[in-house]
Amino acid sequence: MNTDVEELLREGMERFTYDLRAPAGIIRRAARQHCRRLMLRSAAGLAAALTAGAVALVAVQSPGAGDAGSEGPAITTAYVLGRVNRALSAAAPDIAQLQVSARGAMFAGKPATLSYVEWIYGDSGRAVTTSPAGRLIADNSVVAASSRWTATVVSYTAQTWARWVTEIPALRVPARTAPYSCQASTYPGPFAQIPWALPASRAPNPSAIHAVPSGPFLVPGTDSATVAADLRTAISCGTLTVVGRQRVDGVNAIKLRPRHSRAGLAALAQPVETVWVNARTYLPVRMTVGQQSQRWTADISWLRPTAGNLAKLTAPIPAGFRQVPVTQVVQAILTEIFGHSVRL
Amino acid sequence: MATERSMQELECFLAGRADHLLRTAVLLTGSREAGEDLLQSAVERLLRRWRRFEGDPEGYLRRTLCNLATDGYRRTGRWRQKALLLRSQLPQPRDATGDVDLRDALVRLLMQLPARQRAVLVLRYWEQLTDAETAVVLGCAEGTVKSAAARGLMRMRELADNWNDKNDTAAGHGAKGKRS
Numbered sequence: 322m323n324t325d326v327e328e329l330l331r332e333g334m335e336r337f338t339y340d341l342r343a344p345a346g347i348i349r350r351a352a353r354q355h356c357r358r359l360m361l362r363s364a365a366g367l368a369a370a371l372t373a374g375a376v377a378l379v380a381v382q383s384p385g386a387g388d389a390g391s392e393g394p395a396i397t398t399a400y401v402l403g404r405v406n407r408a409l410s411a412a413a414p415d416i417a418q419l420q421v422s423a424r425g426a427m428f429a430g431k432p433a434t435l436s437y438v439e440w441i442y443g444d445s446g447r448a449v450t451t452s453p454a455g456r457l458i459a460d461n462s463v464v465a466a467s468s469r470w471t472a473t474v475v476s477y478t479a480q481t482w483a484r485w486v487t488e489i490p491a492l493r494v495p496a497r498t499a500p501y502s503c504q505a506s507t508y509p510g511p512f513a514q515i516p517w518a519l520p521a522s523r524a525p526n527p528s529a530i531h532a533v534p535s536g537p538f539l540v541p542g543t544d545s546a547t548v549a550a551d552l553r554t555a556i557s558c559g560t561l562t563v564v565g566r567q568r569v570d571g572v573n574a575i576k577l578r579p580r581h582s583r584a585g586l587a588a589l590a591q592p593v594e595t596v597w598v599n600a601r602t603y604l605p606v607r608m609t610v611g612q613q614s615q616r617w618t619a620d621i622s623w624l625r626p627t628a629g630n631l632a633k634l635t636a637p638i639p640a641g642f643r644q645v646p647v648t649q650v651v652q653a654i655l656t657e658i659f660g661h662s663v664r665l
Numbered sequence: 666m667a668t669e670r671s672m673q674e675l676e677c678f679l680a681g682r683a684d685h686l687l688r689t690a691v692l693l694t695g696s697r698e699a700g701e702d703l704l705q706s707a708v709e710r711l712l713r714r715w716r717r718f719e720g721d722p723e724g725y726l727r728r729t730l731c732n733l734a735t736d737g738y739r740r741t742g743r744w745r746q747k748a749l750l751l752r753s754q755l756p757q758p759r760d761a762t763g764d765v766d767l768r769d770a771l772v773r774l775l776m777q778l779p780a781r782q783r784a785v786l787v788l789r790y791w792e793q794l795t796d797a798e799t800a801v802v803l804g805c806a807e808g809t810v811k812s813a814a815a816r817g818l819m820r821m822r823e824l825a826d827n828w829n830d831k832n833d834t835a836a837g838h839g840a841k842g843k844r845s
Binding site: 329334336342347400402561 | 672675676679683684686687688691692697698699700701702704705706708709712767768769770771772775786787790791818821822825
């Protein structure tokens with residue numbers, strides 16, 4: 322084998338790169354970058370000469386200041402990803418609010434578009450799920466405090482609710498045994514944490530409640546703690562590249578997509594398909610996962626952890642709803658989602 | 666007096682060689698987007714002196730790619746190194762033959778080597794330069810190239826030996842029956 326290592330390495334390099342093609346217009350891009358550097362230099366020189374205006378001038382022209390989408394720095398993929406990484410790092414203490422649309426999710430035995438809103442904040446989180454017709458189905462939350470979770474599940478169809486307290490390890494989502502990685506993973510859906518709050522003998526098969534296509538784990542109760550951390554890992558997987566700009570809900574956004582060779586980088590599974598980041602703040606504002614028929618789309622907002630926003634993490638109990646054992650609430654929710662009776 | 670080169674000449678040259686240079690850049694950096702950025706930076710440097718450039722532009726770009734990859738360029742992307750380490754820990758899908766998996770594993774190991782060592786292996790086994798040519802590109806002594814290549818290959822061989830041992834063990838277990 323030793324004598325073959327050099328040959329195997331060479332073949333490995335071939336496999337890793339064989340269908341890579343240089344992007345069109347590389348000279349134009351290099352020329353633009355060169356011009357920007359010259360502008361930066363002349364700005365810096367001028368700033369040195371003008372003592373009073375120096376600071377302001379360099380601040381306007383230097384990379385990292387202002388809107389990268391309009392002026393100044395060369396917008397290379399590495400630059401954008403570096404800024405996104407830093408923005409996510411700064412946003413780690415914020416609450417991530419995700420408006421999710423899961424096309425191709427199974428509802429009542431048929432593929433449909435399920436939507437839900439999630440708030441995720443470290444080990445705490447909440448998901449409000451609506452049916453394809455827009456009717457409220459369920460509201461479930463887990464709020465972490467002093468190594469315990471207070472879990473609440475509300476069924477809007479049965480008009481029932483349950484609340485219980487558990488040690489955090491007991492409720493952790495088993496499917497998420499490791500932090501988000503570049504490897505493809507299955508997104509457990511908004512109901513993932515429910516079965517593990519039940520006695521083991523009554524817990525349904527986890528795979529039975531996977532309501533959405535594969536995607537990133539953005540669920541509470543996970544080791545990597547925050548959506549920001551997961552997204553940072555996602556962008557660090559090394560395959561995202563800047564492909565252009567789009568407006569997302571009125572925001573000027575930079576679009577990032579994986580671009581990889583079939584032979585080489587395809588071996589590294591790519592869970593995140595497309596990410597749009599705000600061109601001014603560099604925080605992700607939208608991400609999609611999956612194919613045309615099965616697509617998970619999340620519009621992301623970042624909320625400061627004020628008292629008002631933290632209150633969003635707990636599912637409220639609507640007036641007139643009955644408190645029942647947790648199994649009854651979960652049974653009602655799962656029966657509606659599966660479209661047939663589910664006994665726990 | 667040297668004649669001025671036209672931009673068309675540069676375009677023609679890149680039309681023929683940019684794909685290969687991108688592959689070299691990707692091998693030096695470990696990812697496509699970093700490779701593209703690296704190549705773009707190298708082309709930018711060539712552009713600055715193109716009109717009066719004398720010599721082999723491919724050699725110049727190759728040297729610039731290596732210098733940028735081994736010097737300051739990597740400082741701007743430390744977080745990428747973490748990503749590469751993460752990748753190296755991923756269980757990879759198995760191909761039909763163990764050799765195909767091993768090739769991928771060797772490339773992943775290549776990405777973890779120190780930048781200079783990696784550049785040596787890329788130049789020796791991808792660009793197929795001699796030790797002497799590699800030394801000229803990297804601006805170091807031939808002995809330095811030889812020792813860097815030997816160290817890199819030693820790690821590759823260790824990986825290959827472990828890989829074979831593992832495959833042998835797995836084959837032994839497989840004979841007893843698969844677990845679901």
